[in-house]
Amino acid sequence: MAVSAIRRYTPPTCTLEILAKQSVLSRWTDRTVFKDVRFHLSFDGPQRPHESRVTVRGDRDQLEGLCDLVEQYVQQVVGGQAEAVYATLLQPTAPIYPAHAPADRYPADRYPLPPSPPLQPDLNGHTSPRRREGMNGLDDSAPIILWSSQRREAGRGRSPYPPEPSPTAEPSSIGVRLANGLGLRPAGGLGHWLAFGSLATGETGASVQLSTVELFDLANALEEYRLEAIALPSSETSGWLGKTPPWMRVAAVAVLAVGSTTAIASLLYTQNAGLVSNSANQEEVLSQVESLPTADAPADQGVARESAPATVDAEAALDDPEAEPSDDQTADDQTAASTSADTPAASVPTDRPLPPPPSPSAPVTLQPQPAPGASTTPGTAPAGTLPTEPESIPPELAALPPVEAPAGTAASAPEVATSLQRAARPEALSDSAGQTLREAAPPSRVVSLPQVNEVRAYFQERWQPPADLDRTLEYRLTLGTDGSLQRVVPLGQTARLYLDQAGFPSPTAEFVSPLRGDRLPTIRLALGRDGEVRTFLETMTIPPETP
Amino acid sequence: MPPTVKSPVPSSPWEQFPLPPSPAPTQLDNIKAQLDLVLLALEALVGLGSDAMLQAAKDLELTHLVGDRVALWRLRQSSPLRKGQGRKRLDVEEAQALVLITCHLAQQQAELLRRAIALLEQLTQQGEEPHRTALLGDYLDNFSNLYEERMDETHTPAPDQLTHLALKLLIDLFFYSAPNGARRLWLALLDRAKP
Numbered sequence: 001m002a003v004s005a006i007r008r009y010t011p012p013t014c015t016l017e018i019l020a021k022q023s024v025l026s027r028w029t030d031r032t033v034f035k036d037v038r039f040h041l042s043f044d045g046p047q048r049p050h051e052s053r054v055t056v057r058g059d060r061d062q063l064e065g066l067c068d069l070v071e072q073y074v075q076q077v078v079g080g081q082a083e084a085v086y087a088t089l090l091q092p093t094a095p096i097y098p099a100h101a102p103a104d105r106y107p108a109d110r111y112p113l114p115p116s117p118p119l120q121p122d123l124n125g126h127t128s129p130r131r132r133e134g135m136n137g138l139d140d141s142a143p144i145i146l147w148s149s150q151r152r153e154a155g156r157g158r159s160p161y162p163p164e165p166s167p168t169a170e171p172s173s174i175g176v177r178l179a180n181g182l183g184l185r186p187a188g189g190l191g192h193w194l195a196f197g198s199l200a201t202g203e204t205g206a207s208v209q210l211s212t213v214e215l216f217d218l219a220n221a222l223e224e225y226r227l228e229a230i231a232l233p234s235s236e237t238s239g240w241l242g243k244t245p246p247w248m249r250v251a252a253v254a255v256l257a258v259g260s261t262t263a264i265a266s267l268l269y270t271q272n273a274g275l276v277s278n279s280a281n282q283e284e285v286l287s288q289v290e291s292l293p294t295a296d297a298p299a300d301q302g303v304a305r306e307s308a309p310a311t312v313d314a315e316a317a318l319d320d321p322e323a324e325p326s327d328d329q330t331a332d333d334q335t336a337a338s339t340s341a342d343t344p345a346a347s348v349p350t351d352r353p354l355p356p357p358p359s360p361s362a363p364v365t366l367q368p369q370p371a372p373g374a375s376t377t378p379g380t381a382p383a384g385t386l387p388t389e390p391e392s393i394p395p396e397l398a399a400l401p402p403v404e405a406p407a408g409t410a411a412s413a414p415e416v417a418t419s420l421q422r423a424a425r426p427e428a429l430s431d432s433a434g435q436t437l438r439e440a441a442p443p444s445r446v447v448s449l450p451q452v453n454e455v456r457a458y459f460q461e462r463w464q465p466p467a468d469l470d471r472t473l474e475y476r477l478t479l480g481t482d483g484s485l486q487r488v489v490p491l492g493q494t495a496r497l498y499l500d501q502a503g504f505p506s507p508t509a510e511f512v513s514p515l516r517g518d519r520l521p522t523i524r525l526a527l528g529r530d531g532e533v534r535t536f537l538e539t540m541t542i543p544p545e546t547p
Numbered sequence: 548m549p550p551t552v553k554s555p556v557p558s559s560p561w562e563q564f565p566l567p568p569s570p571a572p573t574q575l576d577n578i579k580a581q582l583d584l585v586l587l588a589l590e591a592l593v594g595l596g597s598d599a600m601l602q603a604a605k606d607l608e609l610t611h612l613v614g615d616r617v618a619l620w621r622l623r624q625s626s627p628l629r630k631g632q633g634r635k636r637l638d639v640e641e642a643q644a645l646v647l648i649t650c651h652l653a654q655q656q657a658e659l660l661r662r663a664i665a666l667l668e669q670l671t672q673q674g675e676e677p678h679r680t681a682l683l684g685d686y687l688d689n690f691s692n693l694y695e696e697r698m699d700e701t702h703t704p705a706p707d708q709l710t711h712l713a714l715k716l717l718i719d720l721f722f723y724s725a726p727n728g729a730r731r732l733w734l735a736l737l738d739r740a741k742p
Binding site for chain 1: 658661662665667668670671708711712714715716718719721723725726727731732734735738739
């Protein structure tokens with residue numbers, strides 16, 4: 001039985017939260033292997049008015065689709081020609097954040113996108129194929145849908161995203177649309193439309209406009225998740241695994257591991273131990289806390305149902321105003337139907353580059369293979385055998401940047417990013433030796449680590465919100481083994497401005513009680529403008545060994 | 548004892564770069580020009596010079612490729628937009644070294660880049676000219692001056708186009724300041740190497 005895991009990626013303007021079960025396969029790779037992945041993505045940056053904050057929820061396939069979408073789109077932006085990017089992205093437009101403005105001051109039809117200027121040849125004699133229509137031949141003169149209640153009202157009355165391009169339209173090179181309706185395109189004013197597609201609910205509306213800073217943070221959060229985790233297909237959607245008894249799943253995975261390497265097999269199995277009992281022992285080691293409650297099936301189902309989004313049909317949400325959920329009742333109705341509606345089989349092209357094939361000295365192959373003769377659909381493909389060209393792949397994906405084009409290069413893409421990250425950050429070299437492992441922080445440990453409460457108590461005694469503070473300050477604290485404060489990372493510009501007034505102790509001062517074990521916790525601290533102090537554990541990290 | 552498996556560690560930071568499929572000379576020119584322009588934008592924004600670039604090369608253990616000012620100058624001089632004769636060819640390893648150096652420096656300036664982009668967003672949405680703020684105004688002036696100083700006059704675009712180029716490069720640099728920025732830049736360069 002796997003351990004419940006949670007990951008939070010918290011760049012300043014969004015929060016990506018991964019809820020999953022940590023697979024026992026995590027022991028055999030330098031990345032965490034998740035299964036039954038759900039995610040929450042909140043656009044909750046300090047610049048965004050409270051009423052404009054959006055949270056979307058989805059499953060593993062939708063998350064993978066979002067990763068692909070953002071990666072491709074960002075690559076299009078940085079790879080685009082200067083004049084084309086200026087024409088589609090840098091043209092002035094209405095404010096993204098119309099703060100303190102009543103909704104009726106910003107009727108959508110008063111703020112059309114200005115026409116794009118005629119394209120000029122770029123430097124080096126380049127000419128761009130981009131046209132005035134914008135992404136995918138869409139009409140850029142479509143009204144801008146603004147934040148706040150405008151966004152939701154607009155979602156009811158009309159699509160906030162321009163209609164699909166006609167089949168004969170010449171594709172523009174900035175903008176990506178996936179088969180499940182997820183899409184990104186320039187919005188002018190350095191903004192970007194993110195169409196939620198199958199993630200859309202009555203609460204979120206069909207799309208949201210992101211600033212470039214928000215897009216940057218979103219891309220980083222997704223990239224960080226991808227570098228850290230391998231998400232297995234959900235057992236709910238993987239047919240052959242889902243229909244087998246749990247003990248057979250464990251046995252199948254174990255047999256795979258045995259087949260992959262005899263060295264690993266010799267460590268895993270003894271002559272007298274059966275597969276099932278041995279796997280159970282491994283999970284006990286994995287959990288590392290005897291009393292740690294493991295997630296049982298009913299609880300997991302409950303979590304999955306609770307976080308299941310009320311989905312709307314992607315194309316209908318974007319193109320058919322009538323299909324947009326107009327009230328909570330509609331959302332509820334769709335929630336009831338979402339169990340089958342959001343099953344992502346064959347809907348999300350998961351063309352994520354895969355790790356390189358294992359060499360004789362390489363790690364164990366992690367990919368569970370389907371039984372012989374079992375059909376493999378895009379939605380049910382096991383990890384590592386993700387389809388690169390699903391049948392429903394949209395034209396946008398067929399023209400991927402070169403990383404996906406040659407098979408050999410695509411296979412090494414995640415490692416490229418990893419190695420580059422290491423090269424660019426010498427202090428992260430210890431990662432490559434497997435010394436820095438971000439451990440899952442199950443909810444029970446969040447509650448039980450006394451230092452989390454001690455940090456809260458420390459600041460409850462000292463935190464005096466400044467009179468001019470207008471938002472909550474958030475910091476990420478790293479503790480040393482002696483309970484001292486090793487590092488403070490302000491999350492957001494405001495937090496940085498008020499760093500001196502937050503009342504942090506000096507690195508040598510006594511802070512909280514010493515830690516047990518060698519894991520260093522990273523704690524999130526939120527200091528409210530009303531004096532409220534909140535803390536929670538983010539990660540437990542094994543410090544690198546010093547030579 | 549649970550097994551511990553380590554991922555294969557590349558022996559050099561650029562071994563994992565996807566290689567271009569033998570781009571034609573004109574496509575290589577695009578790569579060389581773009582690399583030089585991205586560095587030019589960084590210079591214009593931060594005011595850094597060759598010392599900072601050489602220090603970055605040292606940090607990244609790339610001194611065998613970019614060891615001194617002359618080597619750096621020769622690499623950058625490979626841009627077809629540059630003034631001067633006797634242009635040096637730029638091989639793949641050297642291009643990758645410049646990518647790593649550029650993104651290393653961009654990461655060091657991540658906060659400044661973030662501020663510049665946030666400011667640009669604000670001004671664009673208000674319909675105001677970027678020149679109205681000191682940070683962006685100085686950047687655009689510096690970029691324009693450096694461009695005119697170093698590039699061949701026949702390649703100098705109209706002032707508006709130069710401004711658009713400078714702002715586009717600023718957005719690019721922002722995305723290159725992310726941890727995976729070097730990969731983004733390399734892929735963007737390969738995109739320019741497409742026929």
